[in-house]
Amino acid sequence: MKKVLIITYYWPPAGGPGVQRWLKFVKYLRDFNIEPVLYIPENPNYPITDTCFINEIPDGISIYKQPIFEPYKLASFLSSKKTKRISSGIIQSKNQSTLEKVMLWIRGNIFIPDARKFWVKPSVSFLSELIIKEKIETIITTGPPHSVHLIGLKLKEKLDINWISDFRDPWTSIGYHKKLKLTKASQKKHKHLEKSVLTSADKIIVTSASTKAEFQEITTKPIVVITNGFDNDLKSKVVLDTNFTIAHIGSLLTGRNPENLWKVLAELIESNVKFQNSFKLKLVGVTSADVLNTIYSYGLENYVELQGYVSHNEALEIQNKSQVLLLTEINSKETTGIIPGKLFEYLAAKRPILAIGPKNWDVGDIIDETKSGKLFDYSEDSSLKEIILEWFQAFQSKKLESNSVNIAKYSRRELTKKLAEIL
Structure with a gap:
């Protein structure tokens, strides 16, 4: 069975959409003769948590952890509400306080590409030995946070290992990027890091055709679209709202x-x-x-x-x-x-x-x-x-329904099959 190392920041008990993509891939990879090995932070600062996802982690998979320094934890002493909002991606365009403006400037210009950048160096050191120990053939990084891709970049440079970079969202073209009060030097650095990742990874996975077209302007490396999907998690039938x-x-x-x-x-x-x-x-x-x-x-x-x-x-x-x-x-x-x-x-x-x-x-x-x-x-x-x-x-008239068709290919298992073919 082929071993693949998945490097991700979001993992149960993290809540929200960021955790689901790779949790679901991991759930089905063994069906396609691929053994996932996980690397996650030991003490992450998740904006939201959802313990129901813990039950979906397959039994017996290897999960390795290393501590991460989280600046958001320090910032929360100043304003826990504003810190949680910014770390969740909520950036108000109006009525920003002076503190919020300062926090955004620091987030955009000091923490490049993001506030999880301090996890890169210790992770590369730890994973360099782990990859040899576990006989890993391929590593996958998934972002955001895009600093996770820098772990892949450094491991590629050090070990020349096969590396797949998965972008759940774009990098420099994401909607909130312009709101981070970036200086020209910071914008240039983001662009440089983005290009370095896109031109160094062996393969790139994106979630939409538009992102694929955008990245094709930057790199000649193979780019594959694998969207997000659905699992049939609901166990019982529900009654429609009366309103x-x-x-x-x-x-x-x-x-x-x-x-x-x-x-x-x-x-x-x-x-x-x-x-x-x-x-x-x-x-x-x-x-x-x-x-x-x-x-x-x-x-x-x-x-x-x-x-x-x-x-x-x-x-x-x-x-x-x-x-x-x-x-x-x-x-x-x-x-x-x-x-x-x-x-x-x-x-x-x-x-x-x-x-x-x-x-x-x-x-x-x-x-x-x-x-x-x-x-x-x-x-x-x-x-x-x-x-x-x-x-x-x-x-x-009690006739409101959706007769949707062609949705089976968006099931998590079918999408994992597509991922396995790439691997």
Whole structure:
């Protein structure tokens, strides 16, 4: 059985989407005659935790750990709320305090590529011996945090081992990168490190076609698209909500703020008494103040259910019960290649997907291919109103459903099969 070393920062009990990709790959790799060996931090500072993921770790796999110095732990003494928000990727564009501005500047210009950079040197030293001991043939690094890729880069330089670099998100083109108050020198350093990784890795894995096209401008190394996916984790059937619920599962960060949707919902509430009496907007996960303020400015506060962060199992149940599932992305060219992991679990839930994002968003191709919902950009409102009203009328007749097709290839096991072929 071939051994593969997977180097990742996020691992159970970490919560959120970052942990799920490689936890699920590890769950199925043995089915394809590949033995995963894990390397993770011993004392990580995870913004959110979810203990239900611990039960999915396969029995008997080797997991090695080394301590990591976490600057966020020190920063939390100044402001634990602001530190947690920044480490979670929530960067408010308005009303930033002086402390928050300073913390962002330090995050962007001192901790390059990110605050986990201090894990690189001790990891390279430890793993150099471990690779020989475990007879590892291939290493895989997954980021963000992109400092994990620097571990792979150093090991490649030192041992000339086969190295696959997995990008769950882009690096310098990610939406929040411009908000980090980077100096020109810092921007140049990020670009240099990104290019070094992309030109040194033997193979690169990305999660979208747009990211692949972006990286092909930088490197000639083979790039393969392996999206995120879904697992059939829900054990029992659920009963649909009796209200006309539109639910967003996951973080609703600054910038993911479809004002045209809030406007349309307000208009429907004003003009349609039946809609007014039935509609609920469920926001499950962290919701930024910017987004909430916009929603409330349209008079929707009495229709909003804020549920905060819930376990993955609870999230699955909520999305399977909801009448419509909302998917949003920041309205910018840089985010066209971002395909949220929740999209694939939405597909598995087989509820209509209402997606609002940038023009030419890669999500549109998947929604069209699977016939699972409708995609709108931030400028559309009349057609958006029409589809919501159409779905509401189907809901009233108890006929609202999603007849999605071609989703089997997005199952975690099928995606792991694709990974195994690369290995």
